Amino acid sequence: MSERILVVEDDAVIRLTLKDALQRQGYRVDLAEDAAGGLEFFRRSGYDLTLLDLRLPDMNGLEVLRALREADADALVIVMTAFPEVRTAVSCVKAGAYDYLNKPFELDDLKEAVRRALETRRLRLEVERLRISAALPEPLEGMIGASPAFMALVEITRRLATAARVPVLIHGESGTGKERVAQAIHSLSARAAGPWVTLNCSALSEGLLESEMFGHEKGAFTDAKNAKRGLLELADGGTLFLDEIGDLSLALQPKLLRALETQSFRRVGGQKELTVDVRFVAATNRDLAAMVKAGTFREDLYYRLNVGSIDMPPLRARVEDIRALAGRFLGDAARLMNQPEPVLDASACVLLEHYAWPGNVRELRNVMERALILAQGGAILPVHLAKEIVASERDYNPTPDAGNASLAEIEKRHIRCVLNACRGNKSQAARVLGITRLTLRTKIAEYGWDEFVESAPTTANR
Ligand SMILES: Nc1ncnc2c1ncn2[C@@H]1O[C@H](COP(=O)(O)OP(=O)(O)OP(=O)(O)O)[C@@H](O)[C@H]1O
Ligand SMILES: [Mg+2]
Incomplete structure (x- = not known):
């Protein structure tokens, strides 16, 4: 199912441009031209993401933002402001906005911001799912992993x-x-x-x-x-x-x-x-x-x-488990420190998945605990990770221990690595890999990498 986005914007031209651009990306889009309409839409059906103009005719944008978060504490909101004022942006983020865009913005920047925000939401849901599954019997005495x-x-x-x-x-x-x-x-x-x-x-x-x-x-x-x-x-x-x-x-x-x-x-x-x-x-x-x-x-x-x-498999031989482990360690540490559970940004996650982890799970736990402190309640970003983890992105070798891996295993690792490096963009990844999108999609389905499976585009949008 494609994700639903609400656009609250009084300028008709921008409103329709956004609708058009987002629908082309496969999202389902609803439009509101003022705060009252937007809030009504939102309360009635909820959205995966809201794009909110800060200057609306009937209500101050910050107030709308607060009302949205009141209706849904997890509401994901990107604010758009015509006044490139740092103070406004900061108060929005403080009030719970995920990101902000200064008008005028390029459509590409908007698409990227939307993509990142929705990725965050998916991660949050995943963490939520993990927390629910934590109540179920774990595969091995509280140990995490599914690879x-x-x-x-x-x-x-x-x-x-x-x-x-x-x-x-x-x-x-x-x-x-x-x-x-x-x-x-x-x-x-x-x-x-x-x-x-x-x-x-x-x-x-x-x-x-x-x-x-x-x-x-x-x-x-x-x-x-x-x-x-x-x-x-x-x-x-x-x-x-x-x-x-x-x-x-x-x-x-x-x-x-x-x-x-x-x-x-x-x-x-x-x-x-x-x-x-x-x-x-x-x-x-x-x-x-x-x-x-x-x-x-x-x-x-x-x-x-x-x-x-x-x-014992080293952590780099079970890259698929890194995200879940990182989420668990963040959650555990946050609980100990009486903090809300932070979001692990996709960009940081990619780096974690590329690093070789000589100290394995213990090192990952230490890195996440440190990141939690550095992030001071915000999302975990690459700047909060150790230098060597960020550096490893550049000279990442997708085939460590190639000595005893099968060709199929190396192929799988390499595809994963390229997909990560392309931030999940399958057209780009297929180009890098020199295969068709269809072949790539087949591989993704074969490996069961649900996070890379795209939602079906609605016929009206493509
Ligand atoms: N699958 C897992 N899920 C959750 N936590 C894990 C998992 N594997 C290891 N840990 C955690 O990682 C840390 C290191 O684990 P442990 O002490 O068992 O490693 P070890 O192999 O004995 O290390 P060493 O060789 O240094 O003694 C511990 O905090 C442990 O709880
Ligand atoms: Mg030990």
Whole structure:
């Protein structure tokens, strides 16, 4: 369905010119020649966008703007003013206008402003839809994503979660969500009611790590004034998460292997064999297979841990999820700061989708939190993003990791990249890609990219 625009403008020539230009773009347009008529139209049927002249015969434009926003707090309004006065523009934006145009304006500028505003509205609706869907079961314990790579991750995680005591090794770059997946494995398993215990293998010295993991008896070493239970005992009946397992020293590796194989161990300085029922989940961003070859990680431990194996996709391999993730992080941060949820402008979104995200989801979250503060309640724009994200637009390489991608995958990524770069303009994108518009439309439908599917033009307008 094409979008509906209301034009409130007392100058008949401008009014009809706008109607004509906008209808040619495929929008449905209604006209009002004064504030009273415009408000009546608006209250009766609501519009996706209102173009509002600030100088109307019967009412001050600012008042009309306020009345529109009162009727619909999300009303999207572009004001048109013949007085290129900064103050007027600022008060309009303060009163909730999305954008303003100084008369006389070029039709192209108008079309661009309209396109941008409606894109914002679509994003808002998308955020709204996400918020509604947040009440529904999320694919994986509050983790966000719908891309094929993410859904594959969900599938394997669910499957492994139900596989009782099978150890799981999670491998992936920093910030991809390894710990979240480990938690999901616990909470989706039959052990969910049991303890969830985590141990970071890189945070402690070898000696401390050993007594942390296995516990110690009184007098086991100088500082051991009392006996202490280790995390293995505390995790009995539940899950022990060993983070940064690649940093576990060669001396401790055989001790862990034995606990994995027999579910039994001794405290440091202890004689008694203790038995537990623990599921092991380990994570690392290091290449354990290479470490095995290099002799820094035991082969037997590696195979023992890697019975269930999960490879976390980096964020750049699931570009489709970026927008939803960014929206969620903005929303979360805004709520924490008691701010209204800001809009993520399409121009900023394109940059986010082009960036390589070496720090993955964590980096995206940090970037959005920072942007929220910089934007001070306004829409998130490119200026609110980190320099490297804006810079990456220029030398963006659509085929990172091309080494293991299929031709079809690279084609898909490249089409996405060009579409983004052309801000969704399909004629332009088709030209850049050297294919027909029809071919491009077929591809878009095939990939299910609904955001690029155009609304059917009404016959009267084309
Ligand atoms: N799919 C997702 N949806 C929502 N939030 C996510 C998702 N994936 C990761 N996060 C968030 O990103 C941050 C990083 O995730 P996590 O700590 O699990 O990553 P990690 O792979 O363990 O990183 P590191 O290797 O640095 O330890 C967390 O704040 C987490 O909540
Ligand atoms: Mg982690």
